[in-house]
Amino acid sequence: MKPAKIPPNMESEQAVQPLTPLWGKRSALRLPFIVMADIIRSRNLLKLLVKRDLSARYRRAYLGYAWAVLEPLLLAIVYTFIFTILVGSSDPLYPVKIIIGIIGWSLFARSLTSSTKSLSSSINLFQFARVPKTVFATSGVLTNAVLSIISLTCLIPFFFISDLPITLNLLFLPFWLLVLSFTGWSIGLLLAPISCKVPDVLNLINFLIRAGFFLSPVMWTYDMFDRRFGDGWHAIVAHLNPTVVPITGMRDAILGTSSAIPNYGYMMCFGIAILGYIFGSIVFERNAHHAVVNV
């Protein structure tokens, strides 16, 4: 026989926990902070996901992680060849500049794509339990950041061959890598929900990334651009591209040079990253959960 009328909170220890609604209302202004807190709380899971992605990527290849180093190196050889023949450039550091450009650009491009695709590619993983969906976009971006750092090791020989200076400027390198992946991640968060409903967004992104390769300082440098266009309106438009300043910053950090980036250039670069994150996190948290129905 059960004893009658026990107050509900005396029945068991778990009863102390109240019934909480799964989809409570949250104010938009708090969402950027909620997303950050979610990610910090899930760092355990993030570590595991990044480890898994890294080991899965080259698991079946004989050369393994060497591919992360070989890819930018081989591309740089091709571009250097074309550029020295077609344009007649005689800059001995040109190969180094191209390698840095390729690594920086592909970090941004891959971060943007993996974060945009994250909802459809990880649909299986967030069915198990309630996990913040931003974690999957983040893990893809972190994986690419690690790969970029591995890729950068292909520059080590050049420090001896081309006698590059080893200065404190090198410390800016991780900062610019962070800016590139953060911006790609934020814009990806903004686009992820709509890409579930309208898959054409992914085609558009693919096109933009191909076009962006030429519109970003991968094969050209900031100095070339500056010499040609100077301070005109071209320059302002060019700074709308969020990769221009970080890639130039990476080159300056490694080569020990300093490019004449105007202050508004820095402001636009950081502004796009921060605004991208604020809007990205709000749009994602507001729409992503329901957008998953379409996947």
Place this chain on the structure above:
Amino acid sequence: MTVVMKLENITLEYPIARRYRKEKVQPSGVRNISLQVKQSEVVGIIGRNGSGKSTLLKMMAGVFPPDSGTISTRGSVSLLAGVGIGFNKELTGRENAYLYGALMGRTKNQIDVLIDEIQEFAELEHHFDRPMRTYSSGMKARLGISVATSFKPDLLLIDEVLGVGDASFRKKSEDRVKEMITASGSVVMVSHSMGLLAKICTTIIVLNNGEIEYQGEPIKAIEYYNNLFS
């Protein structure tokens, strides 16, 4: 008894492609579902294919929100959504178990304690350290049930995974579910094997076209369900 999960007037309609919209077909999904799952209860859900069983489970797990209505829970919820779903084919059984644990919010140390138990219950022996793509479907189901029940969520949702595998494993997983109930967990399960449902459920819900048609004792519910077709 304490309510673990409460659904109030849940409605969700899947979007229909524009080219079908003219035909005035009823969109699939679930409509006006109200339901309470109490502590130590096993709720079975039966219904035809496409009647909204899996959709309901996904909403209970918090994968996506309903169009209208509210879902409230107390404690942790975990969904085992079909054989092998959610597990990575390239990873080994062990690695997948760790990933599942991390998704459930457990730390590495907490999983370390459970991993031997998971391996033992799944009876996979050396296959436990082989990639999942080499598993048979029975082995995938074993791993899934073993992992999902070992982490002991307050509410476990099982979608057609129980009742697969050979007879001895079916018996084992039945016992496992009963064990969970006595340890004050709750289970909601979708299955087409009526024998199993009749044995372990405390209530059964009959879903038809996204709506609850009948809710009550297992035997009566199964009878009602069988009459739907005759």
